[in-house]
Amino acid sequence: MAYRLTELAESLPSTVPFVGPEAQERLAGRVFKARLGANENVFGASPKALAALAEADHWAYADPESHDLRAALARHLGVGAENIVVGEGIDGLLGYLVRLIIGPGDAVVTSDGAYPTFNYHVAGYGGVLHKVPFAQDREDLPGLCEKAREVGAKLVYLANPDNPMGTWWRGEEIVEALSRLPDTCLLVLDEAYIECAPDAARAVIDIEDPRVIRMRTFSKAYGLAGARVGYGIGPAGLIEAFDKVRNHFGLGRGAQAAALAALEDQAHLDHVLAQIRRARAEIGEIAGANGLRALASATNFVAVDCGRDGAFATAVMKGLIERGIFVRMPGPAPQNRCIRISCGRDADLDLLRVVLPEVLADVKFS
Ligand SMILES: *Cc1c(COP(=O)(O)O)cnc(C)c1O
DSSP states (O other): OOOOHHHHHHHSSSSOOOOHHHHHHHHHSOOOSOSSSSOOOOOOOOOHHHHHHHOOOOSSSTTTTTTHHHHHHOOOOOOGGGGEEEESSSHHHHHHHHHHHHTTEEEEEETTOOOOHHHHHHTTTTTTEEOOOOOOOTOHHHHHHHHHHHHTSSSSEEESSSSTOOOOOHHHHHHHHHHSSSSSSSEEETTTTTTGGGGGGOOOTTOOTTEEEEEEESSSOOGGGGGOEEEOOHHHHHHHHGGTTTOOOSSOOHHHHHHHHHHHHHHHHHHHHHHHHHHHHHHHHHHHTTTOEEOOSSSEEEEEEEESSSHHHHHHHHHHHHHTTEOOOOOOOOOOOEEEEOOOOOHHHHHHHHHHOOOHHHHHHH
């Protein structure tokens, strides 16, 4: 063999953990009629953002400092531009963060069944993951702190609200939990869905608090998942460290311009949030009409409890997929009694209303 992977790369699994709906479509030889599996915002981005994307000078490299976008985010959040790093979605930023903090053998804590991309990066830099089960369908915040102390974790991950259950903790509970973390542990607070959540979910934390970095994104409520723009918010020293490892030209001009225009169109965001609330209620109603129970959601998706075990929920998910509705589900038990349905437009949910009873009838008789 002429090339030699590092020992670490050699040790990593070669299976790709991220199989998108496109791969499923290619395999099935047809496209999904409703795309409700990836928590994308099917209501779409601000028309101003789409115009900015179209009008950007794509022949030119973008500003590697994302100056205008960071300045606008700083104004929006009431922090300094030095407290914000912009990157290729939260996914990209999580990779940089883990690269900055975690080396081979370092301990990291997350919830079993929480966001897999974080775990992927931890494995990629040789970190050792310790997983804490969900408790009552929420990430177990006290349990995560306790585990972090027990294993001497350098990083602990919490999504608030979380994916895949859509549940959440109050901001003050997160602040209180910080005092129970070891001094040497950094909390990665993933707020991908914070725009969809009640105000009480927002933690009030001093921006220079060295114990926390927050991650947010334009992929969900702002409807720009395809443009890949996320941002980290945290103490200036930690934010500056990202310059050592980040891909400085990773964000295109179109992505930066679209995110800036989306941020400035808060009226569109409010409009989308109202559609999300309506769709959440409708998914709950469809679930109820079929004898299933929707969990209360603070996100743009709803976990629907199918009332039985993981095998049953898997059959329901597969039935929906076979009938053209892309959905996903949680991995570990007992959360795997649920399927996860992203908020959809009227046409998407009308289809769900027709198809779900057919699927349940099939599954119950097989
Ligand atoms: C969707 C999601 C992300 C992805 O964010 P990108 O900015 O698109 O990379 C991150 N965290 C959680 C919990 C998510 O559900």
